[in-house]
Amino acid sequence: MIKVTRLNGKSYNINALYIEMVESNPDTTITLSNGKKYVVKESEQEILQSIHSYYKSISMFGRPETMGGYDEEE
Structure with a gap:
């Protein structure tokens, strides 16, 4: 979940896994x-950073040793 703020100042959480698109026109x-x-x-950039942080917190990007080209032993 990522924390966001409505234009009226009320904050709430959105499940980042269900976000399909983030755009600025001019409001985010x-x-x-x-x-x-x-x-x-x-801002759009703040939302994208929050999504990235959330994905890292749940290991959505995978384990670093499996992504960096390390050879796994069989």
Whole structure:
């Protein structure tokens, strides 16, 4: 989950796994895979950083030793 803030100042959490698109037009709009849209105060870059941090916290990117070209022993 990532924490975001509505334009009225109220904060809430969104499940980052369901985020399909983040765009700035000029307000930052988050579109979920179910089609729901949320307009938030955070910039597009802040949202992307939050998503990246969340993915790292749940090991979404995999273990570093399996991604860096290390050979696994059989």
